[in-house]
Amino acid sequence: MPKVLISDKLSEAAVQIFRDNGVEVDFQPDLGKDPARLAEVIGQYDGLAIRSATKVTADIIARADRLKVIGRAGIGVDNVDIPAASARGIVVMNTPFGNSITTAEHAIALMFAVARQIPAADASTRAGKWEKSKFMGVEITGKTLGLIGCGNIGSVVASRALGLRMKVIAYDPFLSAERAQNLGVEKVADLDDLLARADFVSLHLPRTEKTANILSAERIAKMKKGARLINCARGGLVDEAAVAEALRAGHLAGAAFDVFAEEPARQNPLFDAPNTVCTPHLGASTTEAQENVALQIAEQMSDYLTKGAISNALNAPSVTAEEAPLLKPWIALAETLGGFAGQVTEHAIKEIEIEYVGRVGELNLKPLTAALTAAMLRPLVGEGAVNMVSAPLVARERGIQIAETRKDAQGAYGSYIRLVVTTEKQTRSVAGTVFSDGKPRIIQIKGIDLEAEPQPHMLYTVNTDTPGYIGALGAKLGELGVNIATFALGRAEKGGEAIALLGVDEPVTEAMLADIAQLPQVRQAKALHF
Numbered sequence: 001m002p003k004v005l006i007s008d009k010l011s012e013a014a015v016q017i018f019r020d021n022g023v024e025v026d027f028q029p030d031l032g033k034d035p036a037r038l039a040e041v042i043g044q045y046d047g048l049a050i051r052s053a054t055k056v057t058a059d060i061i062a063r064a065d066r067l068k069v070i071g072r073a074g075i076g077v078d079n080v081d082i083p084a085a086s087a088r089g090i091v092v093m094n095t096p097f098g099n100s101i102t103t104a105e106h107a108i109a110l111m112f113a114v115a116r117q118i119p120a121a122d123a124s125t126r127a128g129k130w131e132k133s134k135f136m137g138v139e140i141t142g143k144t145l146g147l148i149g150c151g152n153i154g155s156v157v158a159s160r161a162l163g164l165r166m167k168v169i170a171y172d173p174f175l176s177a178e179r180a181q182n183l184g185v186e187k188v189a190d191l192d193d194l195l196a197r198a199d200f201v202s203l204h205l206p207r208t209e210k211t212a213n214i215l216s217a218e219r220i221a222k223m224k225k226g227a228r229l230i231n232c233a234r235g236g237l238v239d240e241a242a243v244a245e246a247l248r249a250g251h252l253a254g255a256a257f258d259v260f261a262e263e264p265a266r267q268n269p270l271f272d273a274p275n276t277v278c279t280p281h282l283g284a285s286t287t288e289a290q291e292n293v294a295l296q297i298a299e300q301m302s303d304y305l306t307k308g309a310i311s312n313a314l315n316a317p318s319v320t321a322e323e324a325p326l327l328k329p330w331i332a333l334a335e336t337l338g339g340f341a342g343q344v345t346e347h348a349i350k351e352i353e354i355e356y357v358g359r360v361g362e363l364n365l366k367p368l369t370a371a372l373t374a375a376m377l378r379p380l381v382g383e384g385a386v387n388m389v390s391a392p393l394v395a396r397e398r399g400i401q402i403a404e405t406r407k408d409a410q411g412a413y414g415s416y417i418r419l420v421v422t423t424e425k426q427t428r429s430v431a432g433t434v435f436s437d438g439k440p441r442i443i444q445i446k447g448i449d450l451e452a453e454p455q456p457h458m459l460y461t462v463n464t465d466t467p468g469y470i471g472a473l474g475a476k477l478g479e480l481g482v483n484i485a486t487f488a489l490g491r492a493e494k495g496g497e498a499i500a501l502l503g504v505d506e507p508v509t510e511a512m513l514a515d516i517a518q519l520p521q522v523r524q525a526k527a528l529h530f
Contacts, residue, residue: 002068002305004047007032007054010073014049014294021302023047039063047071047301050079058084069304071297074284075099077314086315093300093312096386097152097393098293099284104156106283107202107232108164110256113277114228115140115200117254120275138199138253141165146198148214149205149233150175150185151381152397157202158185169194172205174380176348177424179399187348195223200230206382207234209510217242221251228254232283235259244269247276258283330360330417331371333432333440336454336530337419338375340430340442344460344526345376347423351401352376358415360434361406369404372419416443442488445499450490455503458528463521465491465498472519473500480512497523 001024006015009029018025026045031038032054042048043065050056051073061067061084070080072094085092113119116137124131145161147154150170158168168185171194180187188194191214195201201223205211215229215238223229229252231238240261246252256277260268263281270276284290303309310316341352354369374391386394395402409415416433431444442452446462459477463469470489477484486503508516508527516525 002046003044004049004301004305005031005042005045006049007038008049008051008073009053010049010051010294010298011291013291014073014298017295017298018302021299021306023302023305035060042067047305049073049297049301052076052079054079056080056085061085061088061090064088064090069093069301071301073098073290073293073297082315091304091310091316092314093297093304093310094314095293095296095300096312098296099289100153100156102286102289103153103232103283104160105286106258106279107153107157107204107230108160110230110232110258110277110279111145111200111202111228112140114230114254114256114275117275119277140200143167143199144169144197146171146188146194146201147185148172148191148194148201148203150180150183151204152394153233154202154204155183155397157204158183166200169197172348173346174348174398176350176399178350179348179397182399191219192222195219195227198224198227200228202230203233203237205233205237207236208379208382210379212236213239215239215243217245220246223252225251226253228252228256230256232258235261235263241269244273244276247273327363327367329434329438329440330363330368333417333434334368334372335375336440336442337417337430337432338372339378339530340445340460340528341419341421341428342376342379343528344524345421345423345428347425349376349398349400349421349423351403351422352395353403353405353420353422355405355407355418355420357407357411357418358409358413360415360417365404365406368417369402372417373402376419376421413443418444442501445490445501446497448490448492448497448499450488450499450501452488452501453486453503454530455485456530457504457507458530459500459502459504459508459516460524460526460528461500461516461522462524463498463500463519464523465493465495466521469498469519469521470500472521473502473516476516476519477502477504480515482506482508482512 003024004018006027015025015027039060042060042063046066047069049071056070058081061081067090069091075094075096077094080092082092117135121135144167147170150172161168162184169188170185171188171191175187217239220242243255254275257270258279259281270278300311370391373395374386377386377391377394413433416431418429418431420429428446432440432442435441440454483505484502485505488501491498513525513527
């Protein structure tokens with residue numbers, strides 16, 4: 001009988017689900033707060049069910065001799081060392097959609113609270129002051145709500161706001177026009193335009209390299225005078241000191257924050273700013289949400305430990321034991337192609353078509369398509385928000401159509417995968433195959449042939465085919481201290497469009513990309529990570 005340790009607070013109903021499925025349970029809800037003790041006992045268990053209090057570090061994983069699965073009741077897995085778990089063959093699962101409604105409702109609640117100054121008015125009344133004229137609020141009805149990010153949670157906020165008779169505009173480069181129309185929101189192409197128009201601004205996007213400090217001091221200054229700002233998404237998306245200053249200066253009329261750059265937030269510039277509502281990361285803290293994710297993770301872990309079924313795994317494909325050896329190299333290729341497309345695509349994706357050519361078309365395509373789609377969406381929605389199981393649902397929610405095509409062998413390669421991505425602006429493709437060494441290769445980009453083995457850090461450029469470009473690019477990278485590991489080139493025709501795909505030893509930063517983009521031949525430069 002498999003044995004699971006629950007080291008955080010899960011409901012008795014979740015405990016019973018394990019037992020009903022033939023899994024022995026050791027329920028110690030406070031053990032996660034004692035990492036030394038957890039490290040001592042973890043070797044006795046096949047599964048570990050957690051919330052956010054338990055920190056599953058590399059040291060704990062190293063002692064987990066029997067552990068097969070870690071289940072996080074919730075979406076965030078910052079408290080799990082996923083690379084260490086993967087190295088030990090431990091599946092890491094989460095419950096990505098259990099908190100959506102709860103978080104969306106909290107954003108709406110904070111919007112009301114800051115519009116009517118409810119916390120301050122409550123404190124004043126309890127103090128016996130009865131300062132009725134001091135707390136003049138504003139109505140929600142008829143106001144414009146600007147959503148920065150309109151994915152799973154943002155779309156729920158939009159529907160609630162529309163029910164309150166608000167006008168909703170959304171900035172999300174990956175929100176298609178069709179999806180926006182279905183939601184009843186106006187898609188805004190430029191973030192500054194949204195900030196200038198919105199009476200309320202609410203953030204609903206993950207924190208990534210691209211979104212960190214998306215509301216900088218400069219952008220906060222561009223917000224409509226008298227606007228109110230709500231952040232229930234992630235800390236670090238907003239310059240908190242700049243918001244505090246804008247509140248004191250009267251440029252912003254109010255702000256409400258549930259998340260902060262540093263948590264737990266013991267001190268913060270927002271805490272003494274006027275008309276500010278602050279809550280301690282309560283977005284997912286409702287009885288219903290906590291119960292839903294607890295029950296869901298118990299079901300998922302039980303299915304894996306008793307049947308081998310993998311659901312909502314962040315680091316493992318959903319395949320059978322018989323299929324795994326055949327699919328493994330092609331899944332790696334699918335993730336490479338999807339990751340490439342996701343990192344270079346700059347506009348809302350409408351459709352993806354995946355062509356399976358030759359013998360790969362005879363395999364089980366569902367995990368391949370799911371792996372490719374998940375890899376493509378991760379740069380757009382965040383690492384923990386999508387996996388092989390949830391990828392098709394996330395794609396549907398964003399209005400992305402997915403098509404699979406099987407074709408007989410053709411061309412120079414006996415078997416390959418070709419991904420065609422259609423956005424609101426253009427259609428682009430990337431293709432790859434698996435060589436005899438079992439490693440993936442990119443063999444075509446935008447119809448231009450080349451051959452490149454994926455590297456952890458890569459630089460992709462689209463350039464004009466002119467003499468001296470290779471030397472100029474090499475010299476620029478040398479000047480920036482970036483060592484070239486591999487270099488692949490291709491062009492459409494002499495003097496036309498060309499591409500370069502370089503493996504490099506160091507990550508290429510945004511500042512470096514800006515420098516590279518100054519080369520006269522360069523049309524586009526992107527840093528890639530695999």
